[in-house]
Amino acid sequence: MQWLDQKLAQGSSQLDLEESKVNFLWVLRKSESELADRFEERVKEKGIVVREWVDQRAILGHESVQGFLSHCGWNSVLESICAKVPILAWPMMAEQHLNASMVVEEIKMGLRVETSNGPVRGFVKWQGLEKMVRELMEGEMGKEVRNNVGEFGEAAKKAMKEGGSSWHTLNQLIDELQALRGDSSKLCC
Structure with missing residues (x-):
């Protein structure tokens, strides 16, 4: 720090x-x-x-x-959105590719690292990484992403505040789990 x-x-x-x-x-x-x-x-x-x-x-x-060069694990994506920091997506495995697609294509608050052979899961060379870092920080696509991140960051903060949709859903889940705990016949696994 x-x-x-x-x-x-x-x-x-x-x-x-x-x-x-x-x-x-x-x-x-x-x-x-x-x-x-x-x-x-x-x-x-x-x-x-x-x-x-x-x-x-x-x-x-x-x-x-x-800017945040991220593998796009779900917690990293959420933390970046809440901090209003645009993402340069470099997914490696599992759900990270899906999360990167959401960040880049759906909510447009990030860019994807450029691969050398075209496919999304291809090899990344330093030149492609450098190009996309510069684009995120200084380019036109980066400007759009930086504008979008503010909007989504504000929405995320509202959702997590007391009374917000995420706050309400989490409390609802906790209530349901406590109710299940009281009736052990409903518990599985």
């Missing part, structure tokens, strides 16, 4: 990867921590690599964050 504060104070508010020439915060699992030779040294002025757990919600909520 301190690093993000420094970037905000410097007036630079874009996050990304080395070749895009914009600032980035990259969170890696310790098991995925092998990087190119001297990568961290080369990017130290504009990027930081973190190899520990981070509070993703807090990071996405930081005002210096202007």
Whole structure:
């Protein structure tokens, strides 16, 4: 968070990867921590690599964050929407492809990483990633996405507020589960 504060104070508010020439915060699992030779040294002025757990919600909520390269897991999508941060979708497996389609094609609050051979699940080269990062941060499609994210972010906040649709649905689920708990014959598995 301190690093993000420094970037905000410097007036630079874009996050990304080395070749895009914009600032980035990259969170890696310790098991995925092998990087190119001297990568961290080369990017130290504009990027930081973190190899520990981070509070993703807090990071996405930081005002210096202007984009999120995401695998499009459902929680990441929801956190990004609520923080009003556009997504650069790079789905890897499971429901992530479906979530990425929703983000990019349905609600239009994200762009998809460009693959080298065309299909959605194809190989991603650094040039394609750089191109789409720049598009998200500075391009016309990115401008549309950044406009849409504000609208969906406000709707999500309203839904989660006390009395909102998500708040109401969660309370309804809790009531139904408590009722089932009282009648153990209705419980299964």
